[in-house]
Amino acid sequence: MKKALLLLVTIAMFMTCLPMAGAEGTGYPYDGTNEPIRILRVAETRAVDAGYSGWGDTPFFKTWVEKSGINAEVIEVADDAGIMLTLSAGDYPDVILIYESAYNGGLNALIEENLAINLSEYSEYMPDYEAILDSHPSYRPYVTYQGGVRFFANLISPDNIVTRWRDMVVRQDMLDKLDMEVPTTTDEFYDLLYAMKNDLGVENPLMGNMWRDVLFYEGFAATEFGIPTAGSYQIDGQYHYGAYEEGYRGLVSYYHKLYEDGLLDPNFKTTDESTSQASLLNGTTGVHPTTGARINTISARSEDPDFKLVGIGSLNGSDGTRAMFSQLDPLTPKRINAYVTADSKQPELAVAFFNWLYTEEGTIIANFGPEGLCFEYDADGNPVPTDYMLNNPDGMSFDNMLYALSMANGPVYVIRALSMFRFGKPEQRAAMEAWDQNDAALYKLPPYSINDKALADEDAALWTDLNTYIRESMVQFVTGELNTDEDFDAYIAQLKSMGMDRLIEIEQIALDEYYAK
């Protein structure tokens, strides 16, 4: 009898130890005998373009399954609506891969509908993810809600350069012809455009369909007028909206002057990306808002050997104030997250499966794809993409190959080595460094969201109208249809009557909640 009891206890101990061994981080691979973890996601069409029958069929996914030793299968649907349909048909997977914003009601609804369980209850199965969450103060508040970690997220390492990817560029060869430097203030910027137009005969000196983002929401010229951006920002935890501040008057009249003097593309509202890129290449424009990745693709298309692009960062104030704002992604960009559902029969394994992506080996593979096929180590031990990734036979770009064969857009810890490959050309890196000369981190809002359903609905209703009005007035101020002297006060009064103050109040509540975490 005693012996039997002892045996039982031993067996019990043995059984509890088994999964624990895996959880220590040393336990991979598991034994691969489990029922497959079912993962629901929107189809990654680039995997199909790369010649695989689906994302679940890629060498990346197979390597993930093999190295973690946990069986898994992928259910791919056409779009977000497909996910909703699958769920409403009562077919609940173990894990859902989805953008939070694609789910009506966001994280709050996901939790309420038992689609995002508290992962912290299984923290012994995700030691590597926990370790990364602890490695930077901005990670844990981002994934924590209602008392626990709720999803596996796309996290960017602090030494990365991918968080700065959009701003202004100018043709260096034009600067050389004019014997001018890269402008740093609004006056210098005006002078440059003016000289381009009048000395070089450039038809539309400033042109590009990212004007909304760069000129307004990323505050390219706003510092001079005392606001960081035309969009939202914070000072000491207080929510502000630039287009509702007095400084905005100066900003729009500055752009109106550019428009009036023929320096800004007269068709700025309608010009598309390919037209403005063509203009930059043929010299009918010289200054252009663009992205780090595009610096490469545009330059590659040029037949002019002197063609070279340099970055212009956000402009400083003429009184010496350092530029306050620019495009700057948080280290926690809102990409595709992995949520474990309450219907999962094996949440421990689902958690362990995704934790593998954050192990040392998993991180490299999730960033680059499987070793041998997608990358090799160079002499210094750094991962280097293979020819298959860089010049693949189907003519797919490196970025698209990454989307197909790694976790590029999903739950992964994005390491510096990867971004050096995506933006590693000296021209790109120089531009991105120029774009980085500002205090955006001080004014940037954290990635908070409104979690109360009633407030979120009220916010959405207010915002659709307000945003329509703000955007409409924005172009009217630039073209002169609205006059900054006569119409600006009425514009502010109109925003007020449409509930701008209430909107700011709601955003402030949500922001306070975030900081309280």
Added chain:
Amino acid sequence: MAQSFSKRFKKDMRLNWSAYLLVLPVLLYYAIFCYKPMYGIIISFKDFSLRKGIVGSEWVGLVYYKDFFSSYYFLRLLKNTVVISAASIAVGFPIPIIFALLLNEVRSRAYKRTVQTVSYMPHFISIVVICALIRLFTANHSLLTTFFSYFGYDDRYDMLNYKEYFVPIYVLSNVWQNTGWNCIIYLSALAGIDMELYEAARIDGANRWKQTLHVTLPGIANTVILLFVLRLGSIMSVGFEKIILLYNEGVYETADVISSYTYRRGLVKGDYAYSAAIGLFNSVINVIFVLTANRASNRLAGVGLF
């Protein structure tokens, strides 16, 4: 002696069972795919949650309707939707009829076929490509702007910059895309007119124009009226795809319609209840239009849908 309905029905069933069998799939189709899902519109009064389902979600009353009606832009959206739709009908409805009449007069079969094929081809091009073409044709120094510059248009500017041009561009490009396709049904109606009527008209001394006026037009009048009544039933349905592919914030004043506004409001977020509310609102207005038009045509022309 008059029999009760059920008795007559049973008898008829026995006699014509094959006809009833044929109609059964159609009835089932309507019951399953058109009538059964209709109860789903109740989600426009509910805080819809996938997990709780259509029946289980909580009632919230008229919240979404209030949201929409109290929008600062409600009247403008309504006006733009109706203007774009009405202009599409005013211009886009008669043109295929005239086109069909002209084609009908063409004697060379080969030429007629060619024209018909060429003219309905654009119907099959994706709206994204169509809009890209429209943008190209109306851009600065392009096909249309250069042409109009001979009439005083400043061709340094894209036509889509101007709010006054948006509706004409939208409507006329629709005409270009759909005239060929829409005239097919009239051509078939024309083919159904009894040739003896033309013969009789000729004997009575009617020339080509008189024949068109007194034989051809009355011959297709019923088709025209029915299609017109049906067309009025979609007066509130201006799809957002073409709008959002063509508009910009400078032309919101004439271009922003109900569907594009709801798109911005966040249909992308899967806000099904809100969009169901707006869909129901549109449908109610559409039904009112169909009923009124049907009644008018019944009274004035003696034909109608029902």
